[in-house]
Structure formats: structure tokens, C-alpha cells
Amino acid sequence: MSRVRLRKGVYDSSFLSLIKDYMIVHGAIGAVYILDRECYNWATECSNALSGASGSLDDSTVFSSQTAKLLRWPTAKLYTSVYLKQEDKERIAKMVEEIKAAYHGIIEEADFLSDETRANAIEKLDAISINSLYPDDWDKYSCEALEIKGVDEGGTLWEAVRNLTRFTINQLTEKLSKPVDKDEWAYPPQTVNCFYSPTANGVFILGAFAQGGIYNSDMSDEEMLAKLGSVIVMRFPMRLIPRVPSLIRMETSRTGGPRRTSLRSRSVTSRCRTITAPSIPGRYRIFMPVL
Numbered sequence: 001m002s003r004v005r006l007r008k009g010v011y012d013s014s015f016l017s018l019i020k021d022y023m024i025v026h027g028a029i030g031a032v033y034i035l036d037r038e039c040y041n042w043a044t045e046c047s048n049a050l051s052g053a054s055g056s057l058d059d060s061t062v063f064s065s066q067t068a069k070l071l072r073w074p075t076a077k078l079y080t081s082v083y084l085k086q087e088d089k090e091r092i093a094k095m096v097e098e099i100k101a102a103y104h105g106i107i108e109e110a111d112f113l114s115d116e117t118r119a120n121a122i123e124k125l126d127a128i129s130i131n132s133l134y135p136d137d138w139d140k141y142s143c144e145a146l147e148i149k150g151v152d153e154g155g156t157l158w159e160a161v162r163n164l165t166r167f168t169i170n171q172l173t174e175k176l177s178k179p180v181d182k183d184e185w186a187y188p189p190q191t192v193n194c195f196y197s198p199t200a201n202g203v204f205i206l207g208a209f210a211q212g213g214i215y216n217s218d219m220s221d222e223e224m225l226a227k228l229g230s231v232i233v234m235r236f237p238m239r240l241i242p243r244v245p246s247l248i249r250m251e252t253s254r255t256g257g258p259r260r261t262s263l264r265s266r267s268v269t270s271r272c273r274t275i276t277a278p279s280i281p282g283r284y285r286i287f288m289p290v291l
Contacts, residue, residue: 031158034157034158034161035158036156044056068190070161070164071143071164072188073141073142073143073188074143075188075190076134076141076188076189076190077138077141079188079189079190079207079208080133080134080189080207083207083208083211084133084134084189084207085217087217088133088210088215088217089132089133089134090132091224092132092133092205092210092215092224092228093130093132095221095224095225095228095229095232096130096132096203096205096232097130099229099232099233099236100125100126100128100130100236103125103236104122104125107121107122107125108122125236127201128196128201128202128203128236129183129200129201129202129203130202130203131185131200131202131203131204131205132205133189133205133206133207133210134189134207135185135189137183140181140184141185141188143167145167146163146164146167147163148160148163148164180199182199182200182201183200184200185204186199186200187204187206188206189206189207189208190206190207190208191206191208191209192206192208192209193206193208193209194206194209194210194231194232194235195235196235196236203232203235203236205228205232210228213227214227214228214231215227215228
């Protein structure tokens, strides 16, 4: 009975005690890993028996992973201070500005757009924010009000997780009565992702994504554009391509002529042009959307 179907006549007051018992047992099972060492070992053994597995991960791996999961933003500040650089943040942001400038050129060169349609497209393009590596303002992610006692102060893991849960719930409750903060990052920098956020109307290149083979500080501008830039380029059409072509179709429907064909019928490759990085010809290619 993991789900209660709220239908008249399915459950009555006689089920109330069973539902309460289920919630108690379900909550206890979820908390067993953080009660004490004995409960943790017992829960691991039960899990292994049910899944047919054996052994367990070492403590440092398990506990560091759980700490990073529960304390996302304190971990984010630590990750940023160790692995991310201000100069890389500025360099990547500059590259994204250059990509936006390229989109400007594509829109300006589209001779079948009316002045009004072109202006609307450029307005949408200019409104997209660039969010590189980590937030500029850390204040909104502060956890200074969170109280966690260490072992030497008599604290326990159970109390720490309970306090953290209450702190998180209070934060979310406060946000309910306030306007949506469209500048707030939904994911911390240690997340491996690069995406467009409709809520924030921005492109996000998270710190852990711009690492290793896709980006490093020693890359030339051409290699950076070919690797990291080619990924970022494809985030922009999620905002522009579905909207700008719709304006174009409306305009061509009014004017008629050979350009009446819907852009939806074109393949992805026909809407892209290939740009080869000059310093490494033939190896890295960037696909730029063409309206």
C-alpha cells in the first residue's frame, strides 16, 4: 500500500491505523542508515541479502558522497575554491558572447525576415543570460543559519540530518511567499551538465562539465571553441530555433513565394553549417545553426 488512492469508498477509517503504521515503518527504514554504526551495518547486510550483492563501499567513499549530496552548496564553494578559476570563468563567458554575436549575424543576414521579426528575434537572443562555471553571488546559497554539532560537542549524525532537513524545508517554505528568483542556480558547480534553463532564460555551463578533455586552461581558443563551444552552440537553438522559425513561417505564409516551405521539414544537418577551427584543420568541427 505504497500509494493511497483518494477515491470515495476505497479507504475508510478502519484503514487509518494501517496507514499510520506504514508511515512509521517506511520512515524508520529510511532513517536506519543514519541512526548508529550497528544499524548502518545491519541495513547494509539486509540490502545485500535482498539484492544478492556482497561487501560494501569503504567509509570514506560513502560518507563523502553523502555529505556532498546533503550539503550541496557548502560543497560547491569548496569545489569552486579548489578546482575552478576566475580567469576560466571569464574566458568561457567571453566565448559564449562571441557565439551570441554569431547568432546576431545569422539573424541579420536572413533577408526574408521583416524588420519587426528580426527585432523580436534579436531581443530574445539578447535576453539570454550567460552563467559560467559558478555563481557570481554566493549569498543566496549561504548555510550559515544551519546548526550542526560535531562529535566533540555531543552531536550525532541523526541530529545533523534532522537539522539539515528542517533547514531545507524552512528555506523552501520562505521561497513560496516570494517572487521566483530567476537568477538562482538550480544545480551547483560540481554537477556535470551544460544546459539551457527556460525559467532563468539562461545558458548554464557548470564547473564540473568544463573539465578534462572538453576544456582546460591550456587550450587554444580554437580548440576550446571546437570542443566546449560546439556543445554550448546547440543549447541556443532550444531557445531560438523553435520560436524564430515560427515567426518566419507566419511571415512567409503571408507573403507567399518560394520561401513558403516550412523550416520544420528541413533536416538538422541542412540547418547547420560546418566551421573548421583554423589551427587544427579537418579535426574539430563546429555545427552552427542556420536560420
